[in-house]
Amino acid sequence: MDIRSTIYLPSKQISEGEIQVKGKTLGRWKTKKFIIDEEQRIFALKSSQAKKKLKPFYLQYYKLEIREKKKDKISFDLISKAGGKSVTLGIQNEQQANVIINLLQKLITKEEPIQKQQYEESQLKFQTEIPVENTQQSAFEKIDYEIPCFFDTSEIRENISQIRKGQQRLERFQVVYKQQTCTIYKNVENHHQFITFIEFNGDCCDLIVQNLSDNNKINQWNPYVSQTESIVVKELVEDKSFQICEIRQLTNLFVFKREYQYLRHHLKIDNIEFIVQKQIDQRPKTKCNQGSLKYGLWSIEYKNNVTKVCYVTEQSVLGLSYPDEDSYLTQVFLQQITNINKSYIQKTTKQDQISTTVEISQINKVITLEQQVQGGQSQIQKQQTDQQQLLSQNKVAQENQQYNQEENDEFFDCEEEDAIDEMNDKLYIVETVHNKQLIQDDVVKDVYEQNARRQSILPIQIDIQDNNEQEWVEKKMKLVLTGGYCSLSINVKHQLQPKEKGQQRQFLTSQEGGHYIFRRDFIREEKNGGLKVINEEKLAAQKAVIKFLITRIGASLLMGKSITGISMPVSIFEARSNTERVCSSLGFAPIYLEEAAQSQDIYYRIKQCAAFQFGFIFMYISCEKPFNPILGETFQGFYDNCPIYCEQISHHPPICAIQMYGRQYKIDGQLELVANFHSNSVVGRNVGTFKITFENPHQEILLTFAPGSLNGTTYGDKVLNYLEKQFIIDMKNKIILETTFNPDKKYCQYFEIEYVNQLDYLCGALCDVTDSAIMRYQKEGHRKYKGLDLKNDIKQVRHKIKGIWINELKVDNQKLISIQNDYPVKMQLAQFPIPSDSTFRMDILWWKLRNFDQSQQWKEKLEILQRQDRKQREQKTKKKK
Known part of the structure; x- marks a missing residue:
């Protein structure tokens, strides 16, 4: 309540x-x-x-x-x-x-007031029933220490309490990295939340605290942090805190420098050193992309001759393709925590070497005296030989340690590539000597060596959804870093049949902090119907397009260039290519088509196909434009372990081919994205058909999709609606389901359906039709077919459909699909897609990094290359003729 x-x-x-x-x-x-x-x-x-x-x-x-x-x-x-x-x-x-x-x-x-007698009784009951240990633990729940209110959040407070108790809760965490004394846990529900534990022998608390809180050397222990660019912005005297601007650079193709701004505070509780970090909302100090450090909590404790370090954090690089890959790079950053105590280890090593030298000299003196007394020259030679061997071993160990240190510094301090082209090529080319020199970790070396012998050793793998998602994400990122990704992905035997269902389906219930369809972009326009765009940021970007185009047109005319090559600004785009957007719209297939495949009723199957058809147009909704696919571009994914593949098979017209292998059904489709611009509106349509093939009994059903219209592109409110008609056709059984958006009164009266004067209202019917109706569709095709002749084509009306498509649709007054109550299955990505996958496009990757200038440059570069490719193809075609 x-x-x-x-x-x-x-x-x-x-x-x-x-x-x-x-x-x-x-x-x-x-x-x-x-x-x-x-x-x-x-x-x-x-x-x-x-x-x-x-x-x-x-x-x-x-x-x-x-x-x-x-x-x-x-x-x-x-x-x-x-x-x-x-x-x-x-x-x-x-x-x-x-x-x-x-x-x-x-x-x-403030506590609730209670009577004196009740208080005494409660205290007596508390003392008799609750053990002493629990009373001590309950004291940790209260805030009995001083900390600035800015850091007093539930996450930081709860973790401080758990560390003081010595009982860190790890029920929702899994181990993602473990080596010697360092262990990293990741939250299985929140892939940006980590807990890192590390232990050092001896008391080195002061040195570790100094490494973490030295304002002159911010995070010097981590080679990914730029010491020359990271600064202390200012000191907050009242809170005894410091505002830090930290610049990180990870050696990854997709991730460039990141700026993190946070406050840092140092306090001591129960002989435990705590260093608290929390992100602040400030203007960027540099031109780097922003990273997110929601919070971080360091604890350093010396106990039983062991220094224990714990770091609890929730942070993100912000900008990698997908959260799992983003979290992996955070994990790589956290693995450097082992370097915190490097100075302590070096100091201890030097002390051990000095003590060893002293002991050897003392032994020499004793042996010399004894041997002089005994006069045994042979024993003297033997002891001197042993001593020389020991000293030489110590010298070699020192040289190896120095060499390893220099090699590590060279690996972590590698400079950023001068040209973006070279950096982009590294994703696809095979290994080089330079790549090999950058490899440090033993696991990465193993991956590299396997790729170097790929022709004879590399096994053919199956691209399936493994239970341990972390393993394949980690492997994928290591392959990308070493340049061996292409050689593995092209040898993967991709899945062509659905696998067993998962233990529990994962549903998509929200996107971008809002409804999974509406997000924070739309609300229903109550007066006339339709989806009204309310996202002010996206509206402002779309209004700026006119100014952008006018500037580009003027510049092209002055330079004597054609205006046909003017590229749309990426500010109105979304971070997906149309190939991914189409695949992302099939989330209702496992829900409705699997049920249809299990039924013998051909009419029930068509009704389930109608639910999937509406689900597709729901999921395809967006107030932003997708990136135009490149010829040959692909996309691979899974729905409930059912594989889906998409490829851009034509540049002009832009056509993509889709295949999905479901359980006892299959989807084959070809869609052409067509857009018509008007003075104050734009109409977009996926022209083409989906063919759904069911087994046992065999049945083939064709689906077409209605066009969508966005009004108010120049002035007025932006409102989205669907227009005209869409169809479901069973050619063999002579059945057509026709659905009309915003129908007139005569159409509703024919099917005896009430008329509603709303733009988002629809109605229609599932009918047995005549042979002439099927023949006319075969003759006209999906492009020209206008629908049923209500007087001559219909033999019998089987079921009636109606509803507000933004809300709920019904068949014979029974719910078919509801936007508010029915959710699609969440799409999973293929583990090792081929390099032509749209997620590897540099313009999209730059867009995700929020660097729109670089994204625009790459988009225009790819468009020029595609136009040149088209001309070459046309010339070769003419020669053949």
Whole structure:
């Protein structure tokens, strides 16, 4: 139950004022009046409606978390403990913010008053029933240490408590790296959250703390951190914290320099050193792409002659193709924690060498005296020989250690490639001597050696979805780093049959922080129907296109160039090629088509195909444009272990071919993406058909898709709707399902379906049709076919369909598919797709890095290459004729 829905009447003790509230949909800040009732422990917001109702937050059911600390605003969250709604609040005046935050925190932690007799009874019961160990552990739950409120978040507080108890919770974590004394765990539910443990012999707490908190040498222990660019921006004297700007450089083809800005604070609790890090929202200090360090907590403890280091963090490189690959690079960064105690190890080694030398000299003196007394020259020679061997071994060990250190420094300090072309080529070329010199890790060496002997040793693999996802992601990234990815991927035997179902299907329930279809981009236009675009950032980017095109047209005319080669700006694009977007729209296939394949009823199968058909157009919705595929471009993925493949088989017209191998069904399709631009609208359509083939009994069904229209491209509100008709046709059984979007009254009256005057309303029918209707479709084809002749083509109406496509569709008043309640299966990526996969395109990768200038340059470069390729093909075709 939402506790804000209860009736609240303010008491006499009230604090009033104004505060900013952040909207959940658009993220806009809005000023509202508030009331703090200290007697009833209630924080209430005044509604902007005419009735001025109060929305209360009963503080005993909430916790307070500081969210952001900017120059112009301090924001914080009231988070419900009982599953109710939370709210984000902000105050510009820092002094006023501290007063309100302290007051709310006081009311949140305030205990309920109880009678004296009840208190004594509860204390007696507590003392008799609860063991001493539990009382000590419960003390850790309370905040009995000083820490700036900016760092007092639930994640940091909980991990400090667990470290103090010595009971780190690892139920949701799995080991992703283990070598000697270093172990890294990753959260199976959140691939950006890690826990790292490492142990060192002896007491080296001070040296490790110095390595972590030395402002002159930020993260010197990690070779991926640029010491020349990382700086301490400023010191916060009041909080005893430091604002850090850290620049990282990973040796990966897809990841360039990253800037991390965070606050760092050092405190000591129970003889445990804690170093806390938390991301701040500030303007970039450099031109590097931004990374995310949500929080980090270091703990250093000396116990039983062992120094234990623990690092709990949630961070991301932000920009790699997919989260698993992103998290792997974070894992590579964390593996360098073993370098923290390098100075201590070197110091200890030097001391051991000195002590060894002293011991040897003392032994020499003793032996010399004894031998002089005994006069045994042979024994003297023997001892001297042993001593020389020991010294030579120590010298060799020192030289090896120095050589290894120099080799490591060379590996980690490798410079960025000057040309992007060279860097892009490394993904596809086989190994070179330069690549071999960059290999350090033993596992990577093994992978390299296997690739070097790939012609005779490399086994043919099967591209399936393994249970351990971390293993293949790690292997893939290591192959990319060593330049051996191409040689493996082209030898993979790809899956052509569905495998066994997984233990539990993974459904796509949300995208980009919103509904899986609407995201944060659309809401329903209540007046006329349709999806209204509300994302202000994307709307602003689309409005800027006109200015961009006018500039490009003027420059082309001045230079005497044709305007046909003007490239659309990537600012209005999404981070997918159309090949991936088409494949991402098939998520409802395992749900509806598997059920259809198990049925013998040909009409039930067609109804299930209709649910899949609507699911496809739902999933294809986006207010952004996909990247145009390149001829020969591919995409590979899986739905519930059912493989799907897509290839761009034609450049002009742009046609992609799709195949999906389901359980007792198969999908074959060819779609051509067509767009028609008008003065204030654009109409896009996937022209073509999907053929769904069922087994036992055999049945072939054709699907076509209705065009979509986006109005308001130049002025007015942008609203998306579907137009005209779409069809499902069974040629053999002479059945056609016709669906009409925004039908007129006569059409509805013919099928005896009520008429609704909304643009997103649809209706239609599944009918047995005449031979002439089938023959006309065969003659006209899917491009020209306009639909049924209601008077002459229909023999019998079997089922009627109607509904609002944005909400729910029904067949004979029974639910067919609902956007709100039915969810598609989440698509999984192929483990080792061939290098022509769209996820390897440099313009898309640059887009994901949010470097739109580089993305635009690569997009135009690829378009020029494709036009040149087309001309060459046309010339060869003419010669053949």
